[in-house]
Amino acid sequence: PYWQKQLEEVIDMYDPDIIWFDVWLNMIPERYRQEFCAYYLNHAKAEGKEVIIAHKKDDLPLDVSILDIEQGGKKDVSERVWLTDITLSDQSWSYVKGQTYKDPKLVIRNFIDVISKNGIVLLNISPRADGSIPAEQVAVLEEMGAWLKKYGEAIYNTRPRLEYGFGSAKAEDNKYGGQTATVEYGPGDVRFTESKDKKSIYVFFLGAPEQGKKIDLKSLSRINFPPASAVKRAVVMGSGTELDFAFNDLEHYIILPSEAMDETATVVKLEME
Numbered sequence: 001p002y003w004q005k006q007l008e009e010v011i012d013m014y015d016p017d018i019i020w021f022d023v024w025l026n027m028i029p030e031r032y033r034q035e036f037c038a039y040y041l042n043h044a045k046a047e048g049k050e051v052i053i054a055h056k057k058d059d060l061p062l063d064v065s066i067l068d069i070e071q072g073g074k075k076d077v078s079e080r081v082w083l084t085d086i087t088l089s090d091q092s093w094s095y096v097k098g099q100t101y102k103d104p105k106l107v108i109r110n111f112i113d114v115i116s117k118n119g120i121v122l123l124n125i126s127p128r129a130d131g132s133i134p135a136e137q138v139a140v141l142e143e144m145g146a147w148l149k150k151y152g153e154a155i156y157n158t159r160p161r162l163e164y165g166f167g168s169a170k171a172e173d174n175k176y177g178g179q180t181a182t183v184e185y186g187p188g189d190v191r192f193t194e195s196k197d198k199k200s201i202y203v204f205f206l207g208a209p210e211q212g213k214k215i216d217l218k219s220l221s222r223i224n225f226p227p228a229s230a231v232k233r234a235v236v237m238g239s240g241t242e243l244d245f246a247f248n249d250l251e252h253y254i255i256l257p258s259e260a261m262d263e264t265a266t267v268v269k270l271e272m273e
Contacts, residue, residue, distance in 0.1 A: 004032050004039075011043050018052040020068065020085075020122070025059035037064045054083050054122075056176070071181045072174030073110070074117045077164045084114055085122040086181045088140050095126040101136050102182065104143035105264045109185040109206040111144075112265055115155055116164040116191035116204070143264075150238050151267045154202035158193040161201070163219050165191035169206075187266070192220070198272070202237075203254070205266040212258045220252060220270075233271040238262065245270075 010016060019040060025033065037053060041064065044051040053065035068083040087093055088107065090100045111121050125141070127133050133141075148155060167189030171179035187207030194201050201220065209215070234243040234254050245254040254268060 001032055003028060004036055007036050008039055011040055015043075015047065015049075016051070017049070018054060020054040021056065021059065023056045023059075025055060026057070033060060052083075068122075069174065069178050070176040072176055072178045073114045073119055073181060074178045075171065076117065077160050077162065078118045081118055081120065083120045083122055084181060085124060086110075087124045087126070088137050089124075089126055093124055093126060095128050095134070099126070099134070099136075101140055104140045105207075106182060106184070107140065108144055108147055108264050109189075110181050110183055112155075112191050112204050112206060113164070113183065113185065115158070116160055116193060118160040147262075147264055151265070154193055154204065154237065154267045154269070157196050158202065159196060161192045161194050161220075163192070165189070165204070166219055167206070190215075190217075200272065201231075201270040203268040203270065205261070205268075208261045208263045208266055209256055211256060211260070213256045215254050215256060216252065217247075217254060218252045220247070230273045231270045232273050235269050235271070236261065237267040237269050243268065 007019070010019075037060070040051065040053065053060065054068045055065045056068055056070065062080055066081055066083050068085055070084070071086050073084050074082060086107075088101050089096075090102060092099065107123075114121050125133060125137050167185070169183050169185045169189045171183045174180045185206035187205045187209040189206040191204040191206065192201060193204075203217070203220075231245060231247045234245040235241065236243065236257060239257075239259065241257045241259060243254050243257060246252070254270075256268075
């Protein structure tokens with residue numbers, strides 16, 4: 001069919017790393033969807049590369065693709081990796097006159113929430129017709145880049161924990177499933193990631209927490225804290241300030257420093273024995 005031949009042309013000519021489908025893929029007969037998946041995955045195997053097929057709702061089996069939740073995210077940690085596609089713009093996926101944009105802090109905090117739940121963010125920008133990116137969008141991307149340059153260790157090549165974190169932010173239901181991508185998080189909302197080698201746990205405060213505050217992290221010890229892996233050091237990323245802490249059978253806390261912290265999201269690194 002024409003649909004399948006178009007996809008094969010894209011695969012053969014451009015060797016894409018990801019093929020992303022929007023809704024209504026279920027309208028394509030199952031046989032053709034199966035043949036497409038086989039063609040793309042076999043092509044990738046022959047090229048010696050890993051590729052991704054992204055689908056909406058129940059349009060493809062999770063054995064061959066990952067779920068994409070538009071403009072939103074999961075409410076809890078997912079065993080399988082998933083994807084969300086979100087816009088910088090408030091109005092449109094493409095450029096429109098009078099466009100307004102999300103606050104970079106909101107985008108970054110919702111991004112951290114996605115990562116803590118085993119998700120990936122596919123971020124949409126909207127160039128003008130001549131290919132130029134509006135200055136307002138560049139400003140958001142630069143702020144995200146600056147934050148990631150400072151705290152990227154806590155994001156890249158990390159893994160989610162069995163619990164994503166805790167907090168009191170209210171997440172509205174998203175019409176595409178899960179929650180929206182515009183949750184108003186604050187410093188009382190905490191998220192976790194863990195290094196691939198399990199030697200570091202990263203604690204994100206989605207804002208600037210109160211200086212000198214004692215933070216109870218009982219959930220960290222409740223979730224698989226290996227007995228042989230005691231915390232040997234707690235440090236604020238960026239400043240390098242070391243924190244007082246306790247992780248034992250009775251207490252599980254860190255004490256934040258008496259200094260200003262990151263207004264977007266503060267990250268504490270727990271180094272394990």
